[in-house]
Amino acid sequence: NITIKINGMDVSAPAGSTILEAARLAHVEIPTLCFLKDMNEIAACRICTVEINGGKMAASCVYPINPGMEVKTNTPKLRDYRKKTLQLILSNHDRSCLSCVRSGNCELQTLCKELGVDVDDYYDGAKTPSTPDESAAHMVRDNSKCILCRRCSAVCEKVQGIGVIGPNERGFATVIGSAFDKGLGETSCVSCGQCIAVCPTGALYEKSSIDEVAAAIADPSKLVIVQTAPAVRAALGEEFGYSIGTNVEGQMVAALRRLGFDKVFDTNFSADLTIMEEAHEFIDRVQNGGVLPLITSCSPGWIKYCEHYFPDMTENLSSCKSPQQMFGAIAKSYYAEKMGLKPEDIVSVSVMPCTAKKFEIGRDDQDANGSPDVDYSMTTRELARMIKQSGIRFTELPDEDFDTPLGLGTGAAVIFGATGGVMEAALRTAVESLTGEELERPDFTDVRGTEGIKEATYRVGDLDVNVAVASGLGNARELLNRVKSGEANYHFIEIMGCPGGCVNGGGQPQQPGFVHNTTDIRGLRAKVLYDVDAAKTIRKSHENPAIKELYETYLGEPGSEKAHHLLHTTYVK
Numbered sequence: 122n123i124t125i126k127i128n129g130m131d132v133s134a135p136a137g138s139t140i141l142e143a144a145r146l147a148h149v150e151i152p153t154l155c156f157l158k159d160m161n162e163i164a165a166c167r168i169c170t171v172e173i174n175g176g177k178m179a180a181s182c183v184y185p186i187n188p189g190m191e192v193k194t195n196t197p198k199l200r201d202y203r204k205k206t207l208q209l210i211l212s213n214h215d216r217s218c219l220s221c222v223r224s225g226n227c228e229l230q231t232l233c234k235e236l237g238v239d240v241d242d243y244y245d246g247a248k249t250p251s252t253p254d255e256s257a258a259h260m261v262r263d264n265s266k267c268i269l270c271r272r273c274s275a276v277c278e279k280v281q282g283i284g285v286i287g288p289n290e291r292g293f294a295t296v297i298g299s300a301f302d303k304g305l306g307e308t309s310c311v312s313c314g315q316c317i318a319v320c321p322t323g324a325l326y327e328k329s330s331i332d333e334v335a336a337a338i339a340d341p342s343k344l345v346i347v348q349t350a351p352a353v354r355a356a357l358g359e360e361f362g363y364s365i366g367t368n369v370e371g372q373m374v375a376a377l378r379r380l381g382f383d384k385v386f387d388t389n390f391s392a393d394l395t396i397m398e399e400a401h402e403f404i405d406r407v408q409n410g411g412v413l414p415l416i417t418s419c420s421p422g423w424i425k426y427c428e429h430y431f432p433d434m435t436e437n438l439s440s441c442k443s444p445q446q447m448f449g450a451i452a453k454s455y456y457a458e459k460m461g462l463k464p465e466d467i468v469s470v471s472v473m474p475c476t477a478k479k480f481e482i483g484r485d486d487q488d489a490n491g492s493p494d495v496d497y498s499m500t501t502r503e504l505a506r507m508i509k510q511s512g513i514r515f516t517e518l519p520d521e522d523f524d525t526p527l528g529l530g531t532g533a534a535v536i537f538g539a540t541g542g543v544m545e546a547a548l549r550t551a552v553e554s555l556t557g558e559e560l561e562r563p564d565f566t567d568v569r570g571t572e573g574i575k576e577a578t579y580r581v582g583d584l585d586v587n588v589a590v591a592s593g594l595g596n597a598r599e600l601l602n603r604v605k606s607g608e609a610n611y612h613f614i615e616i617m618g619c620p621g622g623c624v625n626g627g628g629q630p631q632q633p634g635f636v637h638n639t640t641d642i643r644g645l646r647a648k649v650l651y652d653v654d655a656a657k658t659i660r661k662s663h664e665n666p667a668i669k670e671l672y673e674t675y676l677g678e679p680g681s682e683k684a685h686h687l688l689h690t691t692y693v694k
């Protein structure tokens with residue numbers, strides 16, 4: 122360890138630490154804006170500047186500590202410097218904060234308030250010209266709100282391995298954009314929304330479906346049903362002041378009912394259905410010499426990535442639609458028939474932790490009943506906004522239960538929202554189906570946890586089944602390259618587009634950089650789902666009574682012609 126002085130106090134920190142890290146050990150918070158640990162350590166914004174050894178200015182996020190160093194983090198000179206830095210950022214910023222989607226949750230706004238920026242047009246002058254880019258299906262990029270922190274391009278390139286956005290031009294003309302300034306919709310962006318999740322301001326945001334959904338709810342001729350993804354219940358509470366890792370399933374259901382949805386259902390139901398179809402497909406491929414490894418297909422960002430970047434592996438993809446889409450297809454067929462309705466009488470809404478789901482609903486072959494399986498896909502954030510707009514006092518709501526039968530899900534389904542969960546759920550069903558024996562314990566803990574790549578081998582009957590799990594597209598690329606080179610040999614792979622899986626999806630509540638840098642956000646949210654699973658009496662998809670009834674009365678067997686028509690899809694190269 123090295124001992125330094127921070128604000129006159131002795132602080133001991135491991136050699137190699139930055140001043141920012143050492144200060145945190147001493148419970149001193151230095152403000153940051155562009156800094157994201159392990160992802161964006163570029164000292165671009167200079168907000169974290171400190172004084173060292175009696176006056177030299179240094180960016181604490183990258184400056185390493187040295188023995189005997191004396192650091193000051195909060196002098197009048199620094200406060201003035203930081204204030205001026207913020208005023209310079211504001212001079213080239215669209216300050217229409219009242220109408221901004223991030224108002225109240227903007228890191229620039231918060232810093233200006235905390236650091237006492239009282240004159241926001243001090244350096245006003247020319248602004249870098251920009252026009253919002255609305256070309257993508259899922260999001261808008263508005264460079265007039267961009268502060269060039271480069272968090273978005275860092276996550277896109279370094280974590281997702283895609284790099285479709287980055288700085289163009291130089292100096293005052295610098296803008297974040299795509300190659301040749303193409304619209305995002307014309308690039309190989311996969312719609313994962315990780316850039317939105319880390320944006321500190323209102324420069325990046327999802328395209329909203331709130332008005333369309335509200336209009337459908339107000340239309341008495343429509344039955345408006347909603348499904349909520351597994352991971353939404355693990356994060357929605359953060360928008361209402363609950364700590365990260367709080368399960369708000371019951372209050373979420375109550376809020377959706379009060380918003381006026383006619384039926385409140387659960388994507389967990391169709392996650393169980395996905396397992397029935399996918400486990401059947403896996404067993405069929407293993408027994409009949411089909412293409413292996415089988416790779417899961419629920420994450421639309423991953424699917425688009427595979428089509429763009431690994432087109433020679435699309436035959437490895439499961440033909441199963443995602444649970445979101447399976448839900449919609451069943452709602453507009455089986456459920457519509459039960460209710461005596463036509464598919465077009467139903468408006469099918471989903472709430473997802475994901476922005477790529479907005480793209481998925483418009484893909485080809487996602488309209489099994491001649492009408493879109495899902496009409497509108499909203500993010501967790503949009504749901505929170507809708508609840509706030511409607512005057513519902515979320516924290517005071519009682520817990521309520523989902524409607525039946527499409528609201529029934531098992532423990533296997535709820536863990537879909539965490540990396541490794543789909544694999545574990547599939548194994549619970551595939552192993553019992555292959556061996557004909559009941560599992561003593563349905564836990565496959567080797568595939569749990571937030572590491573980017575996980576591997577395990579399970580003895581199933583007389584077969585050693587090699588499985589792998591990857592989350593985040595940079596990790597997916599690494600894993601697939603191992604498969605292609607012959608270095609690894611798997612039977613079954615789960616891939617989720619977002620690091621940590623859907624709990625960390627691009628549509629989840631945004632947490633400030635400080636929280637990203639100091640908290641295991643995805644781990645805390647995943648724990649919610651594993652706790653729900655552990656507390657359930659039914660923890661295997663094939664034991665879901667609503668799913669059994671669906672097969673007995675409507676679909677026949679997994680993989681049946683009807684199941685294929687409604688629940689499976691194809692891919693493009």
Ligand code: HC1
Binds near residue numbers: 389391444474478
């Ligand atoms: Fe997901 Fe899925 S787990 S993809 O992350 O397979 O979005 O939560 O709904 O469809 O079930 C997302 C989550 C979600 C689907 C399921």
